[in-house]
Amino acid sequence: MPALRLTALRLTAFRSWAALDVPLLGQIVVIAGPNGAGKTNLLEAISLLTPGRGLRGAKPGDPARRDAQGRAPAWGVVASVLGPRGAVEIATGTTPEAPDRRVFRIDGTPVRTQAEVSAHIAAVWLTPQMDALFQETASGRRAFLDRLTWALEPHHAREIGAHDNAMAQRNRLLAEGRRDDRWLAALEDAMARHGVAATASRRSLVARLNALLQAGVLGDFPRARLGLSCPIAAALDEAPALAVEDRLRETLAAGRTVDAAAGGARAGAHKADLTLAQADTGLPADQCSTGERKALLVATVVGHAGLIAAARGFAPLLLLDEAAVHLDERRREALFAALSALPAQVFLTGTDLDIFGTLAPRAQGFVASPGDLAPAPGFAVA
Known part of the structure; x- marks a missing residue:
């Protein structure tokens, strides 16, 4: 499998980093330092080299480092990438003329679509904010599942958007008491078609991920099993998609009065929940x-x-922010062994350099402090 590697990273006016130019030589890169040193900002910068809003869901102007007067100049992230199509330079950021619009360049040339960027680079990430995912509401877990799904099936985002747009219009009509049966039927048809398509994609992702995890690709690291709690998914287990669509249309049409009183649809793809x-x-x-x-x-x-x-x-690229936190030594070492065996380039952050000690012989290490990134002593890759 062709390797994907960042070999250098340059930041300009990006959050806490006024400027940074660093070579990246390791298949595993460890960044340690105290809270507030800019470790997560580095991972966010890498995540923004891919299409989308990055690991913080940032708007285009958000990452700009503000000056003493509170002004936010243009920001930039530039990376040297060795990928499946050879060596390229990928750059993203804003310009002084358009501080609220993020642009991409590949080897200095503006891209026409973000699909051009996706051909060269991809990244997944884990952040501390995700730790509470299974103690909060279903909407957060559903959004997490959808991000996993559309990374593999880009059309999934369109299906979700179309379902939610039709549902919002239906909710508004019912709330206003406008019982236009033809209009409502058209919206319910859209909810059914797009909702079943989105659910099928979610269901497929869960099945594929479970099969991969069951195969033991992570070695001795604990295995997870995902589930999809969703009436539409359960119906797809028993009947073809067209039949499930018909049933959902009937359910929505029969439930208009109750949904109007409840303030929203009681059936649809928005009722799904991810279990783990x-x-x-x-x-x-x-x-x-x-x-x-x-x-x-x-x-x-x-x-x-x-x-x-x-x-x-x-x-x-694997961007794992504080991934070793809360793991006991056995699980931590199992994780490091699994990561070392992967073909992916991995970026790990933590406040304590010592917990990464067993990675030192095969990793590149940095110690972060506000505005500075220095080589970590004892790490073999330098």
């Missing part, structure tokens, strides 16, 4: 310890990277 459990014990994530939940999320994200590698022919 330990594969070996069946213990659900919401009943697991903090460290066990962390292990489940790490397994899911790393496994997802494996699916992308199989689908696209090259492994994505």
Whole structure:
């Protein structure tokens, strides 16, 4: 499998980094330092080299480093990339003329579509904010599942958008008491068609990821098992998609009065929820310890990277922010062993350099402090 590597990274006016120019030589890159040193900002910069809004969901002007007067100049991220199509330079950022519009360039040439960028680079990530995913609302878990899905099936985003747009219009009509049956039927038809298509994609992603994790691709690291709690998915287990669409249209039409009183549709793709459990014990994530939940999320994200590698022919960059936090020593070492065996380039952050000690003989290490990134002592790759 062709390797994907960042070999250099240059930042300009990006969040806490006024300027940075650093060579990246390791298949595993460790960045350690205190809170507020800019470690997550580095990972976010890398994530923004890919299409989308990055690991923080940033708007185009958000990453700009503000000056003493509170002004936000243009920001830029430039990376030397050795990928499936050879060596290229990928740049993204804003310009003084258009501070609210992010642009991409490949080898200095503006790209016409973000698909051109995707041909050269991909990335997946895990952040500390995701630790609470299985203790919060279903909407957050559903959004997480959808991000996993459209990384492999780009059309999934269109299906979700079309379903949600039709649902919003239907909700508005019902709330206003406008019982235009033909208009409502058309909107319910759109909800059914797009909702079943989106659910089929979610269902496929869950099945593929479970098969990969069951195969033991992460070695001794704990295995996760995903599930999809969704009436539409359950119906697809028993009947063809067209029949499920028909049933959903009928349910929506019959439920207009109740939905109007409730303020929203009681049936549709928006009712899905992602479940996660330990594969070996069946213990659900919401009943697991903090460290066990962390292990489940790490397994899911790393496994997802494996699916992308199989689908696209090259492994994505793995951006793991504080991934070792809450893991005991056994799980931590199992994770490091699994990451070392992957074809992906991995970026790991943490506050304590010592926990990465067993990676030192085969990794590049940095110590971050505000505005500075220095080589870490004892790491072999320099």
